[in-house]
Amino acid sequence: MKNIIVFAGSNSKTSINKQLATYASGLVENVKTDILDLNDFELPLFGVDLEKKSGIPEPAHQFLKLIKESDGIVLSLAEHNGAYSTAFKNIFDWMSRIEAKTFYGKPMLLMAASPGGRGGASVLAMAQDRFPRHDAHIVETFSLPFFGDNFSEGKIVNKDLNSALKNKVQTFQKAL
Ligand SMILES: Cc1cc2nc3c(=O)[nH]c(=O)nc-3n(C[C@H](O)[C@H](O)[C@H](O)COP(=O)(O)O)c2cc1C
Numbered sequence: 001m002k003n004i005i006v007f008a009g010s011n012s013k014t015s016i017n018k019q020l021a022t023y024a025s026g027l028v029e030n031v032k033t034d035i036l037d038l039n040d041f042e043l044p045l046f047g048v049d050l051e052k053k054s055g056i057p058e059p060a061h062q063f064l065k066l067i068k069e070s071d072g073i074v075l076s077l078a079e080h081n082g083a084y085s086t087a088f089k090n091i092f093d094w095m096s097r098i099e100a101k102t103f104y105g106k107p108m109l110l111m112a113a114s115p116g117g118r119g120g121a122s123v124l125a126m127a128q129d130r131f132p133r134h135d136a137h138i139v140e141t142f143s144l145p146f147f148g149d150n151f152s153e154g155k156i157v158n159k160d161l162n163s164a165l166k167n168k169v170q171t172f173q174k175a176l
Pocket of ligand 1: 009010011012014015016017018077078079080081082083110111113115116118119120
């Protein structure tokens, strides 16, 4: 059975992106899902001086290994000031120092959710531009705006958005 890893680019304990990623991963059939949380991979703030002094911390190696051993990635990015959250950028920077091909060509369903109307459009665009340079194979992207209106009790309640996501999940599934 294929194994997918699922996580949010957020360290919020109530992350809306983790909720979306978890829901989307539940739509993927016949796979083992490993739902990860950045809070379980505690890392100091990346800096070249710290790297020179102490090397790369173990949690960055551990997370990268999970990517490498997976068959696919479901990732939903939080948008902070139009960009990655600090927590995501930090682990991304650390991992990129171990392996520039950070995503190992794994099929990726890339998403973003936000409480407002843009649905994390800026961070999604940033990741779509950047991740392929790190060997990401982005199969589909999905943006969920107005999270508070469109998501309730663990699922998307807006019919059109839900069927759009289901179609994208099917394409992702075929790529696994
Ligand atoms: C520092 C900060 C900056 C933010 N900047 C944006 C932004 O640029 N665009 C946006 O849509 N939401 C922004 N937000 C709101 C986030 O989208 C919201 O907090 C969301 O819940 C983050 O996702 P998460 O719950 O998965 O962490 C910001 C929130 C914080 C705390």
